[in-house]
Amino acid sequence: MSAPLPLTGLSAIADDYDVLLCDVWGVIHNGREGFPVACEALARFAADKPVVLISNAPRPAAAVHEQLERLGVPRAAWSAFVTSGDATRALLAERAPGPAWAIGPDRDAPLYEGLPLEFADPHEAAFISCTGPFDDEVETPEDYRTRFGVCLERDLAMICANPDIVVQRGDRLIYCGGALAQFYGDLGGKVIMAGKPHPPIYDLALAEAQRLLGRPVDRRRVLCVGDGLPTDVQGALHQHLDCLFVAGGIHRAEVCDATGALDPAAAAHRLAEDGLSARYLMADLIW
Structure with a gap:
């Protein structure tokens, strides 16, 4: 695999692309403040x-707009927004009425709005729906071992609405739904x-890009x-899309x-460790 090309700014390659599919958390904000x-x-x-924000937020995109505004991310910075929550709702609807054992904080409730789902504990549920830990400030995947044991005995599948393992909140890394799903x-x-990295969310994002173009x-x-x-x-x-790895x-x-x-050498090595490659490399996204 060839090493990624370090860039001084996005402007160096902007003319080569018609569409950006841009991650949110870690690229344009850290959960506490936006990156101007x-x-x-x-x-x-x-x-x-078009700039299509593509996020593993486990809520529908409309439910995240207010968060972006609160963090200082201006509306001019994006043209459309798709989330893992948008893509996951179709999977949940297929399994309605469930019931589902819903793991996650109260703020993720919009994921379920309008869906004909019922809810139950692990002993009665038909499947698991996971958006993240109930309390991501203190919980780790290990805290779920006993309850997951009940689910395994009952052969329950888990639908995970947020594949991220961790995200940065301020200066800390916190566990996300993907950590529970991995466990x-x-x-x-x-x-x-x-x-991300699964196809449904990219299908949604590219459909939005086509609509805008x-x-x-x-x-x-x-x-x-x-x-x-x-x-x-x-x-x-x-x-099979070009990638700019924001390594910072x-x-x-x-x-x-x-x-x-x-x-750059350390970044290229880190990519290679996971068997991955990226066309471009920057520490932080700048113009």
Whole structure:
């Protein structure tokens, strides 16, 4: 695999692409505040070409708009927004009325709005729906071992609405739904996901891009931007789309030196460790 090309800014390649599919958490905000420089870069691209935000948020996109505004992400920075929650609702609807054992915080309730689902505990549920830990400030996957044991005995499948393993909240990494799904799978459970790196969310994002362009999308002119190796980079690779790896996100400690400067060789090595590749590389998204 060839090493990714370090970029001084998105402007160096902007003319080569008609569409950006851009990750959210870790690229344009950290859960506590938006990144103004990254938002400016997206806004400049979005001035005349579509930017589709593609997020593993386990809620429908409409339910996340307010969060973006609160974090200071301007509406000019994006043209459309699709989430893992959007893609997951179709999977949940197929299994209605369930009942489902719903794992996740109250803020993820919009995922279920309007669906004819019933809910139950692990002893009565027909499947598991996971958006993340009930309390991601303190819980770890290990806290679910006993309850997952009940689910395994009953051969329950898990639908995971957020494949992210961890995300950065301020200066901390917190567990997401993907960590619970990985743990359940390691215990022998069946896991089904629709978010990145899986195809359903890319189908939604490219459909939005086609709607905005008003013509079929040339996949050779679509650039994926993200900081997560098992989600953003792997998803782009599976979709045969070019990828810009924003290495200063959740992998910053592995690929940047003590001053925060990007080490391109370390980033290339980190990609290779996971059998991945990206066409371009930046520490942080800038224009």
